[in-house]
Amino acid sequence: MKLIRPFIYYREILNYVSMLIISLLIGLHMWHYTRLLHKKSPVCCFLLRLVNYMKPTYQTLIGFIGTIALCSCTVGPDFVSPSPIIKQTYTSKSTSQFGSQHIELNKKTSLTWWKEFHSATLNGLMEQGIKRNYSLTAMRESLAQAKELVSASQGQLWPQAGVNAGIGRQQYGPATFGPVNLRIEPFSYYQIGPNASYTLDVFGGIRRTIEKRKALALYQQHELDAAFLTLTGNIATTSLTIATIKARIDVLKDIIQDDEKNLQLIQKSFTVGSSSRSDVLSAQSQLTNDETLLPSLYQQLHVAQNELNVLLGTIPTHSHSLIFHLKDFTLPKKLPLELPSELAHKRPDILAAEASLHAASADIGIATAHLYPNITLSATLLQEGVIPGAPLSISPNAWSLLGNLTTPIFSGGTLRAQRRASIHAYQSAFAQYQEIVLKAFYQVSNLLYALKHDAEELALQKKAMLTAKESLRIARLSFTAGVVGVLEVLDAERLYAQSRLGYVNAQAQRYQDTIQLYLALGGGLHP
Incomplete structure (x- = not known):
């Protein structure tokens, strides 16, 4: 290294x-x-x-x-941005086509990536969340704080000036002047004047401190970017979750309607003596079981709506208006993908880890500067006076000009141990940086494979749904003709219900993985 x-x-x-x-x-x-x-x-x-x-x-x-x-010099290491060793491809094979979606290599991710889904409702929620989200506001204030700390540390490079002022009353005792029998009456006095001091940054300790503060401010900037990316991603995924739950509710309502039709059909058959009482009870049981699934779905919908309200920074009093449908979203056909070597310069979590590494590097310089002398110049000018009635022999002016040098000679190994500790802290930060880069690489790789498998699963689920629908149609006709019993109809209906829910889930998962790919690529924050 x-x-x-x-x-x-x-x-x-x-x-x-x-x-x-x-x-x-x-x-x-x-x-x-x-x-x-x-x-x-x-x-x-x-x-x-x-x-x-x-x-x-x-x-x-x-x-x-x-x-x-x-x-004068600046001791300690000069930070150099690390060059992570990453493969040039995310997958072992070229993966560029995912059903109706395909990858465009070297295409830049848009900062407003959510507009690729062509949902006006989602776009409006994004604007509201970016303006009103409390977590994002807190991160903005943390960034402002970090910038002010940079300005505060830069002030140490300049001379520090102030004003001293005081007033008092004093009396000298007889022993003050030795054997001379001199008596001075008590008197009141005042003093006022400027003072100044300046620390010579001979070994760059102050400059390394400023460097660290700048790195920490940059870290807060990337943390803000990460919070922005997380917020927009959560708004999109939560909105899609609401749409998915709503689709499941709609499917379940259709299934319940079919159950009611089946029950009516079997009851008519029972009336004419073609079906038994057991067939009627089986149909009623199927209807009741499907109806029990609705309350849990409504609970999930309520929780998702409240989560979205929190992201938007609003009081959850109008949750009923936060209803989405999968048809409100359009699946992006063209997906961006940049080279793995560029990923480290795009994702805010990687850039934040690099800024943290920079701060750890500056800490080494600060600890090294503590091994060397510290020189401070100070000057004081006082205008002194006494209240009328005191002796006039007291000088009205006083001044001092001092140079102070402190240098470590023996500290029991404390300073060197602190420097070694800062080096170990740097090594730890470097390892964490490499791990974050590695995880980011595999996250993108996993999502590319996931999109490929999502397209395959969606096609299979659609095929299964159409097959189950046709099987149910034939089973109902056969039951009417008296060829099959009620159990065959109920089994066909159950398979059709499962295939419809499976298709909705596969469709939603494809949307979710597409959103996650935009987030994993950095969301266009650093083009």
Whole structure:
């Protein structure tokens, strides 16, 4: 794996010392040549006079800051997007025709992929859900939060300024001035003035922190895309589920009507003495059994309607209006399919895993920067004064200019252990990334096979339904002619009912797998 270049702590120390020495030598040579050329160059003359005008302390401070600036670097690995190793085909054989559907290779998935089903009702629900869904709104706010955290971390690169202000009353004790018998009356005082501080990001710890925040913001962006894809997919699948349940209810109602006709037919036959009481009871039992299936289907319909209302962000008071029919959907004839190598740049879950990997890489740089010194410059200017009546010998102005350097010397192995832990976290994130890519590849592969089998099953279910329908017609005619008994009619009717429900289920499954293919390809979020 080439995503992390190796880091050796001692080698980096040697590199830093070498850079420091080289910078000092360059500074000395530049100073020498500036003194030689100042008579010919106005710029050199101005710079030389400016430096000579400064006090030696300021000259040293400016030289120190300049040297540090020349030596600044960003430790840690520079992130490189991984290149997942994926096959060039999703299936072992070329699969491009699924009955009336066929695959168009390298066709881009549309962002509004649901419009391929040509359902005006579904299009309207999608617009409503995208605007009002609470989960999607929460993800948008999380993304806004992540972007603000990026801005907050970028502020660390700039000097920090503030104002100090205070007021108090003080009295000195006799022991303050030693043996001198000096007494100062209690006095009130005030102080006010600006302060500033600046952290020199010599080793890039702050920049790596900003890099991490940007990666996390990108992660939230892809999570929002994933939530958008999940929402639109759930709206489509739930709408299709409602249509499927409604189709099952309609089929079951037709079956119940046929049961009632059979019962009437058998009762007439019983009246004329052609059928027995047992035949009548069998027909009544068949009718009752089919009627018991309706309540559970209505319950499923009610639950699906409420789930859709939640997705739409509405109060479930008008569930009766959320009724769909399978005929409202048109099965897309042309399905998009891109190369497996492009899948990693399309799916939001893969891109989110890559952003998480980037954040883990930045964590290595942050942990590495903690091994090196931290330099902070601070300055304070105070205007001080006392309430009238106090001694006038107190200075009205005070200032301070400090340079603070902290460097780890001994931490019991904590810092190095934290760095090693960040490397292990990166390796873990990389493994998770590879697994997500692998699962995405096989998900698309499974759906391609599923669509192929859906087309085959739908054709067989249609054939079985037509055969069962013809068998039922013949059984009824034979029963009327007295050739067969009532049991043959009931068996034929039961087979026809099962074949009709099987056809509805096969039709719905084909729609569902088509929706899942659009989702598995990324839903056109990243063309």
